[in-house]
Amino acid sequence: MASSSVAVGTFELRDMDDVLQWGHSVVRIGSSLRPFKPKFMCYSPKKVSARTAHLRTLAMQSSFRCQAATLEGGLRTVHQNRTSEERVYEVVLKQAALMAQRVAQGSTSTPFLVQDAENLDGVLPVDLSISFSPQLLKEAYARCGEVCAEYAKTFYLGTKLMTPERQQAIWAIYVWCRRTDELVDGPNASHITPAALDRWEQRLEDIYDGRPYDMLDAALADTVRKFPIDIQPFRDMIEGMRMDLFKSRYETFDELYLYCYYVAGTVGLMSVPVMGIAPDSKATTESIYNAALALGIANQLTNILRDVGEDARRGRIYLPRDELAQFGLCEDDIFAGAVTEKWRAFMKDQITRARMFFDEAEKGVVDLDKDSRWPVWASLILYRQILDSIEENDYDNFTKRAYVGKWKKFLSLPAAYGRALLHPSWTPILAGKGFS
Ligand SMILES: CC(C)=CCC/C(C)=C/CC/C(C)=C/CC/C(C)=C/COP(=O)(O)OP(=O)(O)O
DSSP, rough: OOTEEEHHHHHHEEHHHHHHHHHHHHHHHHHHTTSSOOGGGGGGGHHHHHHHHHHHHHHHHHHHHHHHHHHHHHHHHHHOOOOHHHHHHHHHHHHHHHHHHHHEEEHHSSSSEEEESSSSEEEEEEOOOOOOOOHHHHHHHHHHHHHHHHHHHHHHHHHHHHHHHHHHHHHHHHHHHHHHHHHHHHGGGHHHHHHHHHHHHHHHHHHHTOSSHHHHHHHHHHHHSSOOOOOOOHHHHHHHHHHHHHHOSSSSHHHHHOOOOOOIIHHHHHHHHHHHHHHTOOOOOHHHHHHHHHHHHHHHHHHHHHHHHHHHHTTTSSSSSHHHHHTOOOOHHHHHHHHHHHHHHHHHHHHHHHHHHHHHHHHHTTBBBBHHHHHHHHHHOOOOOOOHHHHHHTOTTTTOOOOOOOHHHHHHHHHHHHHHTGGEEEEEEEHHOOOO
């Protein structure tokens, strides 16, 4: 290799133009790895130029010879390290494969046990040795419903539109997620250690092995026997809690994306097998899972944008540091809490990205089973409106909490209902007429 060039894979980078071109091709290769169009911000033109700018800065910082060595290491790392989006997408594919297998078996209601998603051959029929008394399960589900009604009223009302089996399953999942979240966000949060999370994970394994620890766990154990819900999203949610224990700053959107997947995208993946796919849907299973993941990410990003002030008061900043810097902002600006022009410009950008994830999610709702569409539309429309409310507050998310008023909430329900009536087979027709 010539002293002023860097060989990366089959590329030889001789000068800055080569480096820039290579930067672009990595982004393109990253995008084309997926079987259907990924349009997330990581690969937006702005990000591409940010990457390019980063490479350019690297090049300028030192003499070219010395920079060649730095680049070689750095670029190799980029080459080897997949982005969070790519890693998460593997989970999506795995979940979709499980679901597709279930559909191929032609049974959407026969209980079956998912034991090991690493190996699809490990998907076994229900283990009859595991059985719970029907009375205990009835009480367990009723308790889950009460918790859901108490903590998430609107969501609970939405679940009432589903079939009894589905609503119970959603309540059981909700309760497990809520309890997991409470470990790091609840009253005992200060006593939670990584070891406690390890024990919680062991308890999760026990649920999947049919050995629930308490009634609420029994409801989930029953749910995961009935529906093809893989354990991975549950494990990943616990991983998100581990992250929350030790991490209070995010350098890049890639880091934040992973966090959002862990704590919210996982909920989307857990929900699809329960909500069901419309029998006449023509969409691929992975595109539906991808939409569900996007809804979780969109909700979490919205949460983060709404709670900037509140989080800062707890010493937490979820906003990517490099993106703040692009707008001339740093963490002191967050703690100062001044709504400046720089802040408004930054927030506009963040809101645009959150809306992109909502758009991505919308594409999949129509393919859900018809009973599940209304609640999902309702929650999507309501949560999306929080972004409008941040704008209405003139981007003051330091001292004002963006919320959706009762009337707006009320009016969203018929709008959601109207959308829920859309049939999967109508969407291509409506899309052609500008309805999509
Ligand atoms: C779109 C398709 C195909 C399926 C839908 C799949 C679903 C249900 C996705 C939704 C995932 C979800 C509800 C994620 C949770 C995200 C989140 C940030 C919840 C906020 O919880 P709280 O912290 O209690 O919120 P509030 O503070 O607003 O009460």
